[in-house]
Amino acid sequence: MKAYVQTAIGRFEERDLPAPSAGPGEVVLRMRAALTCGTDVKILRRGHTKVSLPVTMGHEVCGEIVELGEGVSGWKIGERAAPGVSGPCGRCADCAAGRANLCSGTPAWMWGTFAERVRIPAGIVAANLHRVPEGVADEVAAFLDPLASVIHGWNRLGKPDPGPGTQLRGAQAPVRAARVVVG
Ligand SMILES: [Zn+2]
Numbered sequence: 017m018k019a020y021v022q023t024a025i026g027r028f029e030e031r032d033l034p035a036p037s038a039g040p041g042e043v044v045l046r047m048r049a050a051l052t053c054g055t056d057v058k059i060l061r062r063g064h065t066k067v068s069l070p071v072t073m074g075h076e077v078c079g080e081i082v083e084l085g086e087g088v089s090g091w092k093i094g095e096r097a098a099p100g101v102s103g104p105c106g107r108c109a110d111c112a113a114g115r116a117n118l119c120s121g122t123p124a125w126m127w128g129t130f131a132e133r134v135r136i137p138a139g140i141v142a143a144n145l146h147r148v149p150e151g152v153a154d155e156v157a158a159f160l161d162p163l164a165s166v167i168h169g170w171n172r173l174g175k176p177d178p179g180p181g182t183q184l185r186g187a188q189a190p191v192r193a194a195r196v197v198v199g
């Protein structure tokens with residue numbers, strides 16, 4: 017399959033890679049829409065402590081299930097799905113305290129949506145894979161992950177004044193994403 021692979025800081029190229037297959041608890045998605053996130057750009061410019069190179073780029077996606085791993089239930093071939101970038105372990109102190117986004121256990125991570133297919137790890141299939149409702153376009157569904165960041169931040173603000181002057185600061189990319197989805 018064709019894939020865009022970051023090979024070094026500031027360098028990426030198109031490569032032909034073997035298509036992934038689904039292990040136990042995993043699914044494989046065929047790409048329908050994949051976005052470029054600020055994190056993708058940061059990884060390209062300066063790398064990331066949790067991402068070793070070479071890496072197939074991209075992590076915000078709407079795809080269609082083309083393969084179900086052993087033991088996966090509740091999903092069918094052909095359904096559209098949008099995964100989060102990580103799947104919390106569900107057992108550590110952070111997960112127990114409702115801070116799954118800060119999971120200090122061994123969360124599953126998913127990279128590689130700038131490719132024809134991507135394998136979604138079991139930890140994400142179990143905790144952070146979302147069915148896309150009919151009527152929601154692929155490009156809109158792919159905004160799920162950044163939009164979730166905005167909504168989480170908004171909820172933490174308590175009861176902000178929803179007047180026209182209200183601004184969410186410090187999350188520029190997700191706010192732009194939210195505008196596309198809502199507007
Ligand atoms: Zn992102």
Ligand SMILES: [Zn+2]
Binds near residue numbers: 107116
């Ligand atoms: Zn955890």
